[in-house]
Amino acid sequence: MDLPPAADAADPCAGRVRDREATRRRILASAYELFTSEGYEHVSSRRIAAHAGVNVALINRYFGAKRGLLAEVIAEDAAFPAVFEGDRATLPRRIAEHVTRRTLGEGTPLQRALVHSMGDPDLQSVYQERLQNAIIDPLAACLEGESAHARAALVASLLLGVNAVRRMGGAGPLTAEDPEALTARLTRVIEACVAEH
Amino acid sequence: MDLPPAADAADPCAGRVRDREATRRRILASAYELFTSEGYEHVSSRRIAAHAGVNVALINRYFGAKRGLLAEVIAEDAAFPAVFEGDRATLPRRIAEHVTRRTLGEGTPLQRALVHSMGDPDLQSVYQERLQNAIIDPLAACLEGESAHARAALVASLLLGVNAVRRMGGAGPLTAEDPEALTARLTRVIEACVAEH
DNA sequence: CGGTATAAGTAAACAGTGTTGACTTGTCAA
DNA sequence: TTGACAAGTCAACACTGTTTACTTATACCG
Numbered sequence: 001m002d003l004p005p006a007a008d009a010a011d012p013c014a015g016r017v018r019d020r021e022a023t024r025r026r027i028l029a030s031a032y033e034l035f036t037s038e039g040y041e042h043v044s045s046r047r048i049a050a051h052a053g054v055n056v057a058l059i060n061r062y063f064g065a066k067r068g069l070l071a072e073v074i075a076e077d078a079a080f081p082a083v084f085e086g087d088r089a090t091l092p093r094r095i096a097e098h099v100t101r102r103t104l105g106e107g108t109p110l111q112r113a114l115v116h117s118m119g120d121p122d123l124q125s126v127y128q129e130r131l132q133n134a135i136i137d138p139l140a141a142c143l144e145g146e147s148a149h150a151r152a153a154l155v156a157s158l159l160l161g162v163n164a165v166r167r168m169g170g171a172g173p174l175t176a177e178d179p180e181a182l183t184a185r186l187t188r189v190i191e192a193c194v195a196e197h
Numbered sequence: 198m199d200l201p202p203a204a205d206a207a208d209p210c211a212g213r214v215r216d217r218e219a220t221r222r223r224i225l226a227s228a229y230e231l232f233t234s235e236g237y238e239h240v241s242s243r244r245i246a247a248h249a250g251v252n253v254a255l256i257n258r259y260f261g262a263k264r265g266l267l268a269e270v271i272a273e274d275a276a277f278p279a280v281f282e283g284d285r286a287t288l289p290r291r292i293a294e295h296v297t298r299r300t301l302g303e304g305t306p307l308q309r310a311l312v313h314s315m316g317d318p319d320l321q322s323v324y325q326e327r328l329q330n331a332i333i334d335p336l337a338a339c340l341e342g343e344s345a346h347a348r349a350a351l352v353a354s355l356l357l358g359v360n361a362v363r364r365m366g367g368a369g370p371l372t373a374e375d376p377e378a379l380t381a382r383l384t385r386v387i388e389a390c391v392a393e394h
Numbered sequence: 395c396g397g398t399a400t401a402a403g404t405a406a407a408c409a410g411t412g413t414t415g416a417c418t419t420g421t422c423a424a
Numbered sequence: 425t426t427g428a429c430a431a432g433t434c435a436a437c438a439c440t441g442t443t444t445a446c447t448t449a450t451a452c453c454g
Contacts, residue, residue: 018402018449041238045441055404060442128365136370149370150379153362154386157371161358165350168325173333173346174354182347185389189351192382192389215420215431242412252433257413 024062026052028076031069040070040123071126084138091142092194095155096186099162100179131156145196154193221259223249225273228266237267237320268323281335288339289391292352293383296359297376328353342393351390 030052034043045066049056063069083094140152166174174182227249231240242263246253260266280291337349363371371379 020402023402044439046439055402056441057405057443058403061402066441124365131362131365140370147370147374147378150374151382153370154359154382157358157362158355158386159358160361161354161356162351164357164361165328165354168321168328173337173344173350177344177347181344185348185351185392188392189355189386189389192386195382195385217431220431241410243410252431253412254414254434255432258431263412 023052023054023058027054027059027062027069028072032073032076035070035073067123067126070123074126074130084142088142088144092190093183093187095159095190096183099159099186100183102163102166131160135159143194143196151194155190158189158193220249220251220255224251224256224259224266225269229270229273232267232270264320264323267320271323271327281339285339285341289387290380290384292356292387293380296356296383297380299360299363328357332356340391340393348391352387355386355390 027048030048031043034048034051045059046056048069049059059066059069063072083098084091086094135156136149136152139155140148143151162174177185224245227245228240231245231248242256243253245266246256256263256266260269280295281288283291332353333346333349336352337345340348359371374382
């Protein structure tokens with residue numbers, strides 16, 4: 001667990017050239033790897049720096065603070081899967097399948113990181129923006145009628161909640177059910193979330 | 198914000214009698230007040246001790262660790278409101294009203310603390326137990342048919358998610374909607390969660 | 395080519411955290 | 425009155441994120 005640096009991209013040649021962008025990327029890559037595998041608040045700045053083979057102070061130089069590093073890691077991640085694109089009629093079903101896959105499987109590394117450190121007030125703005133851009137806004141764009149954003153936010157809540165419950169270890173009941181039955185139920189729940197009337 | 202101790206129950210008489218239980222309660226009361234108003238990880242052990250007019254080391258003596266203190270605070274809190282008791286037919290509506298009240302209002306102090314520090318792996322077991330005992334189990338007891346626990350867990354996810362989204366600042370869209378419309382929609386969503394077929 | 399401005403990188407310190415072990419001191423029973 | 429044992433204290437430990445002043449390498453320009 002605490003093997004020395006082991007830096008992934010640390011070229012053996014001790015004398016590295018000074019390359020701002022390369023260093024930035026190195027830090028970012030290490031942060032991604034560590035945040036997603038162990039969670040934001042259980043990975044220290046110094047560990048990220050060591051893993052990247054870089055001085056601690058550079059994290060703050062390049063990213064302002066540790067929080068900024070997470071923000072960038074999140075921003076780098078691809079947008080929410082393209083479940084929103086496609087036929088409106090089957091949208092709830094597609095989202096439900098996505099959730100089931102996530103609930104039963106591992107989820108993307110980033111989602112793990114998100115739930116790991118959800119609730120940290122420092123990160124509130126980071127997550128808020130991400131939630132809006134990656135889920136609520138694109139989903140609302142798919143919906144017609146009034147209060148599309150409210151309906152989309154409801155779906156986002158469900159996604160987040162299921163993820164959180166799973167992460168908190170309360171997923172036993174959820175995973176116990178037959179996957180297909182769970183998907184079917186989720187589809188109806190999501191339909192209720194986005195229904196127009 | 199950082200007035201000195203101000204200890205609520207700190208009797209002026211300097212020489213306090215040594216009373217294990219009283220000291221424990223004092224710590225617990227301070228922890229409750231601070232955790233619920235500022236969140237678990239933003240209140241330090243030393244601050245709790247100072248607020249209680251007590252030595253820091255006593256926290257660990259009496260509660261093992263800071264985490265144990267939170268566990269006790271949570272356990273002390275009354276069970277989830279009695280929304281689960283009553284007519285099965287109106288259960289979804291009652292839950293929905295409860296959520297709306299919470300979403301628009303402040304929520305109980307404890308709920309604030311819960312979301313504040315949700316996701317902290319240290320606290321996983323604490324929250325998991327609480328989730329099971331306070332929401333999933335009692336709700337499942339109200340439901341008939343198969344996989345009652347899975348259906349209850351789904352409702353719990355929704356509750357948690359809505360709370361989390363609100364706490365993350367993404368509640369704008371949710372609160373924008375007419376409260377009554379939101380409650381009605383939530384009722385239908387929860388009905389879909391707990392539906393038997 | 396040599397010198398220098400500027401940026402990249404470094405080291406050490408700061409104030410804070412949770413936690414621990416050895417210590418003192420009050421209280422109550424013999 | 426005197427022990428014993430619990431309650432309470434203190435100072436230290438190993439960490440955390442962050443900042444400051446510093447050194448050093450690079451690239452440009454005369």
